[in-house]
Amino acid sequence: MRFEQYQTGPFFDEMFEPDGTPRPAARALAHFISTMSEGELLHRQQSAERALLNMGITFNVYGDTSGTERIFPFDLVPRILAASEWAWIEQGLRQRIRALNLFIDDIYHDQKIIKDGVIPAEVVKTASSFRKQCVGLNPPGGVWCHVTGTDLVRNSDGQIYVLEDNLRCPSGVSYVLKNRVVMKRTFPQVFESSRIRPVDDYPGRLRDTLEAMSPQGVESPRVVVLTPGVHNSAYFEHSFLAQQMGVELVEGRDLVVSDGFVWMRTTKGFERVDVIYRRIDDDFLDPKCFRADSALGVPGLMDVYKSGRVAIANAPGTGVADDKVVYVYVPQMIRYYLNEEAIIPNVPTYLCARDEDRTYVLAHLPELVVKAANESGGYGMLVGPASTADEQAEFARRIEANPRNYIAQPTLSLSRVPTIIDGTFKGRHVDLRPYILYGRDIFVQPGGLTRVALREGSLVVNSSQGGGSKDTWVLADDLPGGATTPEPAPSSGRGSTQRQR
Amino acid sequence: MLARVAESIYWMSRYVERAENVARFVEVNLNLMLDLPAGAAQQWEPLVATTGDLDVFTERYGASTQQSVIQFLTFDDENPNSIRSCLRAARENARSVREIISSEMWEQLNKFYLSVNDAAGNTGSQTDHQELFTSVRMSGHLFTGVTDATMTHNEGWQFCRLGRLLERADKTSRILDVKYFLLLPTSYDVGTTSDDIQWAAVLRSASAFEMYRKAHGRIAPERIVEFLLLEKDFPRAIQYSLSHAREAMHAISGTPAGIYRYPVERMLGEICSELAYARVESIIAAGLHEYLDGLQTKVNQIGTGVAEAFFAARGLPPSRRKPRGRAAPASSTP
Numbered sequence: 001m002r003f004e005q006y007q008t009g010p011f012f013d014e015m016f017e018p019d020g021t022p023r024p025a026a027r028a029l030a031h032f033i034s035t036m037s038e039g040e041l042l043h044r045q046q047s048a049e050r051a052l053l054n055m056g057i058t059f060n061v062y063g064d065t066s067g068t069e070r071i072f073p074f075d076l077v078p079r080i081l082a083a084s085e086w087a088w089i090e091q092g093l094r095q096r097i098r099a100l101n102l103f104i105d106d107i108y109h110d111q112k113i114i115k116d117g118v119i120p121a122e123v124v125k126t127a128s129s130f131r132k133q134c135v136g137l138n139p140p141g142g143v144w145c146h147v148t149g150t151d152l153v154r155n156s157d158g159q160i161y162v163l164e165d166n167l168r169c170p171s172g173v174s175y176v177l178k179n180r181v182v183m184k185r186t187f188p189q190v191f192e193s194s195r196i197r198p199v200d201d202y203p204g205r206l207r208d209t210l211e212a213m214s215p216q217g218v219e220s221p222r223v224v225v226l227t228p229g230v231h232n233s234a235y236f237e238h239s240f241l242a243q244q245m246g247v248e249l250v251e252g253r254d255l256v257v258s259d260g261f262v263w264m265r266t267t268k269g270f271e272r273v274d275v276i277y278r279r280i281d282d283d284f285l286d287p288k289c290f291r292a293d294s295a296l297g298v299p300g301l302m303d304v305y306k307s308g309r310v311a312i313a314n315a316p317g318t319g320v321a322d323d324k325v326v327y328v329y330v331p332q333m334i335r336y337y338l339n340e341e342a343i344i345p346n347v348p349t350y351l352c353a354r355d356e357d358r359t360y361v362l363a364h365l366p367e368l369v370v371k372a373a374n375e376s377g378g379y380g381m382l383v384g385p386a387s388t389a390d391e392q393a394e395f396a397r398r399i400e401a402n403p404r405n406y407i408a409q410p411t412l413s414l415s416r417v418p419t420i421i422d423g424t425f426k427g428r429h430v431d432l433r434p435y436i437l438y439g440r441d442i443f444v445q446p447g448g449l450t451r452v453a454l455r456e457g458s459l460v461v462n463s464s465q466g467g468g469s470k471d472t473w474v475l476a477d478d479l480p481g482g483a484t485t486p487e488p489a490p491s492s493g494r495g496s497t498q499r500q501r
Numbered sequence: 502m503l504a505r506v507a508e509s510i511y512w513m514s515r516y517v518e519r520a521e522n523v524a525r526f527v528e529v530n531l532n533l534m535l536d537l538p539a540g541a542a543q544q545w546e547p548l549v550a551t552t553g554d555l556d557v558f559t560e561r562y563g564a565s566t567q568q569s570v571i572q573f574l575t576f577d578d579e580n581p582n583s584i585r586s587c588l589r590a591a592r593e594n595a596r597s598v599r600e601i602i603s604s605e606m607w608e609q610l611n612k613f614y615l616s617v618n619d620a621a622g623n624t625g626s627q628t629d630h631q632e633l634f635t636s637v638r639m640s641g642h643l644f645t646g647v648t649d650a651t652m653t654h655n656e657g658w659q660f661c662r663l664g665r666l667l668e669r670a671d672k673t674s675r676i677l678d679v680k681y682f683l684l685l686p687t688s689y690d691v692g693t694t695s696d697d698i699q700w701a702a703v704l705r706s707a708s709a710f711e712m713y714r715k716a717h718g719r720i721a722p723e724r725i726v727e728f729l730l731l732e733k734d735f736p737r738a739i740q741y742s743l744s745h746a747r748e749a750m751h752a753i754s755g756t757p758a759g760i761y762r763y764p765v766e767r768m769l770g771e772i773c774s775e776l777a778y779a780r781v782e783s784i785i786a787a788g789l790h791e792y793l794d795g796l797q798t799k800v801n802q803i804g805t806g807v808a809e810a811f812f813a814a815r816g817l818p819p820s821r822r823k824p825r826g827r828a829a830p831a832s833s834t835p
Contacts, residue, residue, distance in 0.1 A: 230596050236599075239599045243599075251505065265505070267811045
């Protein structure tokens, strides 16, 4: 397979300049692939897929009752980020997480940001992920969002934007770790020559983050991962992370609250639990506090949490910060809490709750992307240019019925990476989800999960909607002789503030 | 270890052993039927009778033919004890403890299940059946071997072993029972060539033929019963299975050998002692079938006892219990 026939098209290509020369960070890989014999890359792609299949790296699809497990498609051509560009992204993510954490803490206490008129009270009050039960809570160290996955996209002008924040239970990091294992086996020579930053220390870092939150006076805390069970779409990841951290994987029915503590049922009786990394939503955490019909949670858990005898990551209530309407105000939060300008801009967003915006959105549905404020995983979404008139009419109806629940954004022309499709390289659109840990300090895993829309022209990268994944390489230093990284248009470049609509 | 995890490991292992033994079980009957004297009627009903599922079977299939019995015991989705159902249950259990067992174990079990599931599509000839049962047996051995070679011999592994050995004790008793069932109506030819051939088939089903030969030489029904029931060194014998299950149980509970803390330890100890001092002549004189029946009931009671002792840490709030040797943090709301 050769890159000679490869077309970057009108898109920003992560690997090649528009004239077809490899970008500096991708030179080593492009050279290596060009020296491979015909058919060898395909052969390696097949053995990589077989390796993932045998390892059972699978996910479950909701609403699909036939076979519950599926392989998450994987493509061998990685997305490569230059050191300097990554440094900029990392700085932007740290800034964003600090501001979001301060926002959550403020919202569940004095709500100064509302009193000072920066965010309308309406926005928070109507966010379905706001939990009144969490008002006044003080999580250990003042940290609410211990694990965050922030979705980034690059537009055709080269600018990177934040598409959305995931502060509840972001998944996917297990694929980052497994993909890397496969890539090291496939391209050892490139790893030797390119100084790619490792990602393997994530489980250790996660465990440190969790142990750092343990209740006062507990020296060697017992940490557990709480899963909804084998039928959850991310069950593989829950089990993988528990295994890699060396902690127990528990279900709600394994835990019990008694005497003001949380205990787990073991073969030798009950043992105390100090820190819970929960991978179930707030609603299901404690039927006494949230949804009474939840069979997944632990009755009484929130009382123990309030008394400080157990720590929960992420803290209940963090979801308020990934509401898609709240998202619009993140640049203002950064200015308000940190007195800084947002480093990574937001995508310009229309709020359907605003009359003027709604009128515009309804008139321009065929060219916009419409999203429900509180959904994820690519559900509840309309991609205008790829939609039918019926679908547009349906969304118009939904928007009119519940304007607060919808936002719209221009259809971005996401950047592309060469991807092996039917034995040749084709450009396919990608996004990037870096993972951020917030314990005693902030750690950003170099790279993250690159998701790729495998269908031609598709912009939807979610695994539930025909997406696959790629390894993400962050170079340890910029290569000598090459320009560091493509500069985006200077006027709207990094450091500048997103215009409020 | 989490009670739920222990339970899943125990059942994973029991179900794999059960699948393997159902294959042995059908195999013995297939062989026996092939060696019947010309003109004798095929007997498949006793096989279902010995599994204890005769009512369900009759309701669903009516008459018992080779075809229907094999379908019921091998592929039937609705029979929870068919080979296919057992492997599905084993795999589901394994999936829920994937972070505890080794990935080699998971992969082996996954492949095992998929191969039987594939075979269910082909309504094959008798040769295919024979091949399938052989491959189920080998896959079962492979799983046990992989488990022993790749999993730390810790508490979880002991639960694996406990489940496997209890299941094996029960199933070996049933394999022995099949022959006994068949013999009764044709007791006139006891001691004939055809009888010897049948006993050899029973031994082969328990992978015991060669080992028996080394120990006793001649085919003699009493010695065969003794070998499968009371032999302390043959790994599929009931005495071996139960005394090693007892070892596993004491490793789990930490109770020294020879005494008991849980009722189930007493029950298991009692059976082991009984078998250790039993004489095969008196067992046969009193009725082998009755003896095996009683043994199966006791093994079932031990299964219930295991669940009560180790998996049922439910509804017992640890109040007035000191939290892991350290002071409780201040209870004021921060």
